[in-house]
Amino acid sequence: MGKTILIICDGLRNDTAAQQMGFMEHLVETRRGTRFTARTTLPTVSKTSYETLHTGLDAIDHGITGNFVTRPSSSPNLFKLASQYGLSTAASAYYWFFELYVGLTYDPTLNSEHDNLDTPIQRGIFYKADSMPDDEVFARGANLASVKQPDYLLIHVMGLDHASHMSGSDSAHYRNQAIHQDQLLAQFVPDWTEMGYTVILTSDHGHTTDKQHGGTGEEVRNVPLYIVPSDGNGLGETGETVSHLSVAPTICQIMKLPIPATMAAPVLKFSMTSAASGNSYSVGPNSVAPIGMFPDSFSGVAVPADGSVRSQCSLSDLGDLNTRSISTN
Numbered sequence: 001m002g003k004t005i006l007i008i009c010d011g012l013r014n015d016t017a018a019q020q021m022g023f024m025e026h027l028v029e030t031r032r033g034t035r036f037t038a039r040t041t042l043p044t045v046s047k048t049s050y051e052t053l054h055t056g057l058d059a060i061d062h063g064i065t066g067n068f069v070t071r072p073s074s075s076p077n078l079f080k081l082a083s084q085y086g087l088s089t090a091a092s093a094y095y096w097f098f099e100l101y102v103g104l105t106y107d108p109t110l111n112s113e114h115d116n117l118d119t120p121i122q123r124g125i126f127y128k129a130d131s132m133p134d135d136e137v138f139a140r141g142a143n144l145a146s147v148k149q150p151d152y153l154l155i156h157v158m159g160l161d162h163a164s165h166m167s168g169s170d171s172a173h174y175r176n177q178a179i180h181q182d183q184l185l186a187q188f189v190p191d192w193t194e195m196g197y198t199v200i201l202t203s204d205h206g207h208t209t210d211k212q213h214g215g216t217g218e219e220v221r222n223v224p225l226y227i228v229p230s231d232g233n234g235l236g237e238t239g240e241t242v243s244h245l246s247v248a249p250t251i252c253q254i255m256k257l258p259i260p261a262t263m264a265a266p267v268l269k270f271s272m273t274s275a276a277s278g279n280s281y282s283v284g285p286n287s288v289a290p291i292g293m294f295p296d297s298f299s300g301v302a303v304p305a306d307g308s309v310r311s312q313c314s315l316s317d318l319g320d321l322n323t324r325s326i327s328t329n
């Protein structure tokens with residue numbers, strides 16, 4: 001394990017994935033992959049959730065509290081962490097990711113194709129139209145994976161969110177778009193695991209029959225979380241509900257990156273060989289994972305028990321350290 005592709009299927013409900021995504025469920029049924037139900041944080045809106053997935057923080061802590069907040073990420077995040085530890089990053093994604101992690105106002109004339117090794121997203125192909133075909137976004141992601149071979153690659157498709165805003169989540173339009181995305185995944189995921197990638201798929205939020213999201217109902221808070229390890233040794237359907245806050249520290253663990261203290265939720269166990277600090281997560285008023293200190297700049301090294309943490313950066317590059325330790329039971 002090491003290299004990771006995170007796929008965010010924007011607006012994908014948990015029940016829709018279970019019923020319509022036959023290829024992804026095939027990976028679960030044959031235990032090539034692992035499936036959780038993921039509980040999103042609040043509010044269930046896109047930009048907030050993008051930042052939560054990349055920082056392991058709740059909205060009130062990372063500050064991207066809604067879609068109208070336009071400032072870049074100021075918290076320890078996967079792109080910045082990977083870059084600082086000498087890993088390569090790339091994205092085929094909506095332009096909000098450019099604004100969050102490159103840190104500039106998006107100008108399609110200048111930024112739709114991005115290549116700058118000095119920015120947290122080093123290479124990217126970005127789009128602005130919600131109607132952007134998923135086929136094109138996956139194809140561009142596949143191109144980045146094959147040609148640039150980044151250590152961390154984000155692929156973010158908007159087709160399901162767009163379908164439900166148009167037709168609602170109880171519609172043939174929405175369900176058929178889920179089937180279409182699943183067929184694209186069937187085309188690409190086997191190649192990516194063959195290339196050594198662990199593939200993680202989740203959504204930023206679900207969707208309602210009112211063609212919207214943002215509230216607290218089960219249909220918007222519950223989304224799928226599939227993890228397909230590169231060695232094909234998944235755990236199948238776990239039956240567990242886990243927090244979205246666990247995605248970022250789990251990706252750090254896969255990529256052998258230090259886990260910042262701000263990523264305090266449990267690392268998920270998703271294969272017979274993956275280390276984890278426990279998947280237990282109870283849904284309720286006391287279910288919010290404790291967060292660590294919230295440093296001005298993230299830094300530091302949490303050393304796994306096998307001592308395999310990345311060491312491309314010297315500690316002096318990172319300033320004051322504040323990271324967490326993890327167990328490997």
Ligand SMILES: [Zn+2]
Nearest residue numbers: 010011046204
């Ligand atoms: Zn969204």
